[in-house]
Amino acid sequence: MAISKGSTAAVIGSGVGGLAAAIRLQAQGIQTTLFEKMERPGGRGHSFELDGFRFDAGPTVITAPGCIEDLYTLCGKRMEDYVKIRSLTPFYRLRWEDGGVFDYDADPKSLKQQMDDFGPGEWEGYQRFLAYAEEVYEQGYVDLSHVSFSSFWSMMKVAPDLLRLRATTPIYQTVSKFVRSERLRQILSFNTLLIGGNPFDVSSIYSLIHPLEKKFGVHSAEGGMGSLVDGLWRLYQDIGGKVRLGAEVDRINVEGGAVSGLALANGETYKVNTVVSNCDMIETYGRLLKHLPDAKRLANRWGKKHFSMSLFVYYFGTDKMFPGLSHHNILFGHRYRELLKDIFHRGVIPDDFSLYLYAPSVNDPTMAPEGGGSFYVLSPVAHMGKNNVDWDQFGPVYRDKIINYLEKHYMPGLRSSIKVDKMFTPKDFESSYNSHLGSAFSLEPRLTQSAYFRLQNRDKDFEGLYFVGASTHPGAGLPGVIDSAKATTDLIVAPEGQSRPFWKDSLTQAPVLT
Numbered sequence: 033m034a035i036s037k038g039s040t041a042a043v044i045g046s047g048v049g050g051l052a053a054a055i056r057l058q059a060q061g062i063q064t065t066l067f068e069k070m071e072r073p074g075g076r077g078h079s080f081e082l083d084g085f086r087f088d089a090g091p092t093v094i095t096a097p098g099c100i101e102d103l104y105t106l107c108g109k110r111m112e113d114y115v116k117i118r119s120l121t122p123f124y125r126l127r128w129e130d131g132g133v134f135d136y137d138a139d140p141k142s143l144k145q146q147m148d149d150f151g152p153g154e155w156e157g158y159q160r161f162l163a164y165a166e167e168v169y170e171q172g173y174v175d176l177s178h179v180s181f182s183s184f185w186s187m188m189k190v191a192p193d194l195l196r197l198r199a200t201t202p203i204y205q206t207v208s209k210f211v212r213s214e215r216l217r218q219i220l221s222f223n224t225l226l227i228g229g230n231p232f233d234v235s236s237i238y239s240l241i242h243p244l245e246k247k248f249g250v251h252s253a254e255g256g257m258g259s260l261v262d263g264l265w266r267l268y269q270d271i272g273g274k275v276r277l278g279a280e281v282d283r284i285n286v287e288g289g290a291v292s293g294l295a296l297a298n299g300e301t302y303k304v305n306t307v308v309s310n311c312d313m314i315e316t317y318g319r320l321l322k323h324l325p326d327a328k329r330l331a332n333r334w335g336k337k338h339f340s341m342s343l344f345v346y347y348f349g350t351d352k353m354f355p356g357l358s359h360h361n362i363l364f365g366h367r368y369r370e371l372l373k374d375i376f377h378r379g380v381i382p383d384d385f386s387l388y389l390y391a392p393s394v395n396d397p398t399m400a401p402e403g404g405g406s407f408y409v410l411s412p413v414a415h416m417g418k419n420n421v422d423w424d425q426f427g428p429v430y431r432d433k434i435i436n437y438l439e440k441h442y443m444p445g446l447r448s449s450i451k452v453d454k455m456f457t458p459k460d461f462e463s464s465y466n467s468h469l470g471s472a473f474s475l476e477p478r479l480t481q482s483a484y485f486r487l488q489n490r491d492k493d494f495e496g497l498y499f500v501g502a503s504t505h506p507g508a509g510l511p512g513v514i515d516s517a518k519a520t521t522d523l524i525v526a527p528e529g530q531s532r533p534f535w536k537d538s539l540t541q542a543p544v545l546t
């Protein structure tokens with residue numbers, strides 16, 4: 033049931049999805065209060081400082097910045113007054129252990145030159161792949177990502193299109209139909225790992241990432257991703273939104289099947305009939321609603337689904353910079369398919385790895401003291417439901433292996449240049465964000481866990497309970513969680529079936545960084 037202007041709402045969790053939902057509700061006249069257990073906003077998108085080095089904890093790649101700008105526009109504000117977004121080129125630098133390098137961006141001349149090196153016909157194959165991906169983009173992103181799927185029939189209406197677009201085929205398999213070189217197949221399929229999906233399992237729907245990047249670019253925020261979150265945090269408060277940091281919600285009260293309020297871990301209570309949970313569904317059903325038998329059943333049901341992998345993240349600040357690095361670096365190991373099988377299926381921690389190395393200091397001097405660099409390196413690892421690694425013991429061992437590897441292949445002299453550092457293991461994902469099994473991206477983005485089959489934006493069992501963020505439709509990643517806020521708040525404030533148009537095609541011109 034839609035609620036009207038002047039009503040109140042609560043959002044639990046200040047992840048980017050929670051922030052976007054709070055902004056949308058507040059901007060539409062619903063007095064909103066945001067409760068966050070941590071002492072700082074942003075969830076996985078928070079940032080922190082160590083001795084003058086600034087670190088972004090999680091998301092670093094901004095795609096579709098128009099959906100962020102829309103939040104400002106909705107509030108009658110200008111994004112550039114809050115955060116400066118800059119487009120990057122290359123989008124990613126992909127590197128292999130034997131010295132191979134590929135700079136991926138939207139420049140056809142440079143792409144053709146590099147793809148020709150992979151063999152005859154690869155550039156043409158890539159063109160055909162892009163044409164296919166553009167169709168998927170129109171169908172899967174523009175039309176579907178920001179609307180909710182409240183009934184099976186709402187999904188069946190689009191099923192023929194999804195089948196025609198090979199939504200049931202894993203993206204690596206689809207890519208392989210267009211190009212032959214293993215390296216090019218890796219280049220065109222690795223992106224799903226950035227939203228928690230194994231390219232050998234994930235639907236080809238995610239090929240839409242390529243047109244999305246080509247159309248809107250890949251961006252960074254000046255001062256790091258922390259500036260993006262700070263901007264949204266300020267925006268929300270500037271329009272009258274209320275915030276509570278260090279306020280862990282312990283229980284959602286329900287009376288007669290409808291939400292009636294919240295109880296905080298410190299014993300405080302708060303009356304409210306509309307609650308948007310930005311926590312994962314196991315935290316929501318299994319803890320916040322654990323006093324209700326129906327919720328226990330739901331927690332058990334969702335607990336059996338496939339959760340995305342976890343991550344081992346190592347943040348480090350150095351007193352020097354390293355040649356050959358770009359803002360975003362993907363460092364492929366010698367195995368791809370088998371490595372991902374170890375992580376997603378076998379649950380073992382392999383001896384080799386493929387890494388993502390974030391190096392914002394390449395073009396943002398504000399991230400580190402003069403001459404130094406702020407970095408993080410991320411290694412996808414199995415979530416804690418798949419193995420029993422003791423991360424307190426194994427974390428430092430794994431960190432040392434990664435430092436040795438980076439030093440050998442990409443960052444000579446790394447170890448002695450490290451001035452500050454911090455590790456973040458699957459165990460930290462669980463304890464810091466209340467994330468089930470320490471999963472980094474919630475439910476894996478498989479077709480059988482997407483759209484209607486994903487957690488619904490509006491709960492069916494408890495009136496007044498809604499979800500936003502990576503757990504719900506459309507899924508993880510910044511554009512995903514921001515779109516989920518649109519899908520969810522439309523269910524709260526718009527009459528049934530109506531959705532306000534929101535997507536705009538262009539971002540205010542951003543300077544390009546190389």
Ligand SMILES: Cc1cc2nc3c(=O)[nH]c(=O)nc-3n(C[C@H](O)[C@H](O)[C@H](O)COP(=O)(O)OP(=O)(O)OC[C@H]3O[C@@H](n4cnc5c(N)ncnc54)[C@H](O)[C@@H]3O)c2cc1C
Nearest residue numbers: 045047049069075076090091092093281501502508509510
């Ligand atoms: C290392 C890493 C790198 C990534 N890189 C990218 C990238 O480059 N680009 C991209 O688009 N995406 C990326 N992602 C994915 C993206 O960051 C996430 O999908 C997105 O930020 C999740 O947002 P969310 O709204 O689901 O909330 P979350 O960030 O999950 O936040 C949920 C919030 O709820 C709070 N909370 C939980 N329980 C309670 C409670 N009981 N009471 C109060 N508060 C509670 C938590 O503290 C947290 O702040 C990355 C993720 C990670 C981890």
